[in-house]
Amino acid sequence: MRVMGVDPGLTRCGLSVVEGGTGRQVIALDVDVVRTPSDAPLAERLLTISNTVDHWMDTHVPDVVAIERVFANQNANTAMGTAQAGGVIALAAARRSIDVHFHTPSEVKAAVTGNGRADKAQVTAMVTRILALQTKPTPADAADALALAICHCWRAPMIARMAAAEAQAAEQQRRYRATLKAKAKAKKGSSPAPSRSAT
Amino acid sequence: MRVMGVDPGLTRCGLSVVEGGTGRQVIALDVDVVRTPSDAPLAERLLTISNTVDHWMDTHVPDVVAIERVFANQNANTAMGTAQAGGVIALAAARRSIDVHFHTPSEVKAAVTGNGRADKAQVTAMVTRILALQTKPTPADAADALALAICHCWRAPMIARMAAAEAQAAEQQRRYRATLKAKAKAKKGSSPAPSRSAT
Numbered sequence: 001m002r003v004m005g006v007d008p009g010l011t012r013c014g015l016s017v018v019e020g021g022t023g024r025q026v027i028a029l030d031v032d033v034v035r036t037p038s039d040a041p042l043a044e045r046l047l048t049i050s051n052t053v054d055h056w057m058d059t060h061v062p063d064v065v066a067i068e069r070v071f072a073n074q075n076a077n078t079a080m081g082t083a084q085a086g087g088v089i090a091l092a093a094a095r096r097s098i099d100v101h102f103h104t105p106s107e108v109k110a111a112v113t114g115n116g117r118a119d120k121a122q123v124t125a126m127v128t129r130i131l132a133l134q135t136k137p138t139p140a141d142a143a144d145a146l147a148l149a150i151c152h153c154w155r156a157p158m159i160a161r162m163a164a165a166e167a168q169a170a171e172q173q174r175r176y177r178a179t180l181k182a183k184a185k186a187k188k189g190s191s192p193a194p195s196r197s198a199t
Numbered sequence: 200m201r202v203m204g205v206d207p208g209l210t211r212c213g214l215s216v217v218e219g220g221t222g223r224q225v226i227a228l229d230v231d232v233v234r235t236p237s238d239a240p241l242a243e244r245l246l247t248i249s250n251t252v253d254h255w256m257d258t259h260v261p262d263v264v265a266i267e268r269v270f271a272n273q274n275a276n277t278a279m280g281t282a283q284a285g286g287v288i289a290l291a292a293a294r295r296s297i298d299v300h301f302h303t304p305s306e307v308k309a310a311v312t313g314n315g316r317a318d319k320a321q322v323t324a325m326v327t328r329i330l331a332l333q334t335k336p337t338p339a340d341a342a343d344a345l346a347l348a349i350c351h352c353w354r355a356p357m358i359a360r361m362a363a364a365e366a367q368a369a370e371q372q373r374r375y376r377a378t379l380k381a382k383a384k385a386k387k388g389s390s391p392a393p394s395r396s397a398t
Contacts, residue, residue: 041299042289042301043293043299044293046286046290046293047290050294070279076270079282080269080278080282083278083279083286084283084289085286087241087245087282087284087287088287088290090242090245090283091245091246091287091290093242094242094245094246095246100240100241100242102241
């Protein structure tokens with residue numbers, strides 16, 4: 001499974017592509033950071049990010065895109081720009097019918113380091129070790145993008161099981177409702193003494 | 200000037216197109232609300248909005264797109280979705296080299312009703328009157344999208360003057376710096392007693 005990991009942002013947007021193998025095996029294929037000048041108009045910055053992401057998706061053809069889920073309670077002003085960048089990237093994936101999954105920062109940290117409150121240095125160190133990289137990926141946005149992709153590779157089986165369980169529960173509920181409906185109909189049908197064929 | 204007004208949102212996204220004439224004359228050309236189901240994946244919702252906006256831009260060919268500026272301090276969860284929708288719309292405009300301007304809710308209210316704290320009913324009533332509509336535009340998102348477009352039409356000359364003033368100030372600063380640089384160079388050049396041509 002080829003996963004594209006994205007740490008969204010307007011000033012620095014981390015992009016990575018990894019190939020998930022059997023078990024915990026993950027191979028890094030590419031990693032980079034897109035930068036846009038903070039004094040450029042918002043629409044232009046989003047266009048730069050979108051064009052770069054389009055190019056990455058066309059080049060690497062990922063099966064799934066994992067994006068960091070942003071919360072507004074962090075830095076309000078930055079969060080809006082981060083959300084806009086994330087939206088543009090999710091759109092690029094949707095245009096190609098590529099699945100999009102969002103992971104929270106603590107899910108990513110927990111998956112990669114075993115600690116949901118790990119700091120940036122710990123995340124970078126574990127990413128470097130997991131992917132057996134010669135040098136630490138920099139800046140932190142590059143390491144985060146790789147961590148996101150690794151997180152998705154490892155959580156994917158669990159996400160699939162959860163989706164299957166949810167689908168099964170929905171199917172059971174649908175069947176149960178259909179049974180109830182049929183019973184109610186049968187009851188309604190028998191009560192007004194319908195015409196019976198003579199025996 | 201043809202202005203497309205956008206009240207961004209995932210569940211309901213208000214879209215409008217107006218034609219601004221001389222003075223305060225504004226004519227409504229189109230207004231609608233795009234809805235996306237709240238249980239659909241985010242990427243799909245953004246794709247629906249993006250496709251609709253693409254169609255509108257191709258049909259109406261606006262000169263400028265006016266989008267409501269979102270603040271994170273409102274409803275944190277809704278604000279993120281609103282920012283993502285706004286980002287996707289700004290991107291669609293940037294792809295066509297259409298200018299994008301953001302106006303805050305209070306700027307819009309002040310422009311349309313004269314009161315930056317006007318309520319939804321007042322905004323709808325004024326939009327209906329300004330555009331001489333037969334019926335009130337509903338839902339509120341449609342009225343807001345029209346109000347945004349009207350706001351931009353009326354603020355455009357002021358925005359243009361401000362941009363011109365800023366450009367002028369930047370040019371003056373550039374010239375002043377160039378003068379200082381030239382003086383410093385001349386000083387530096389004269390002190391080490393350069394060779395002079397004999398008179």
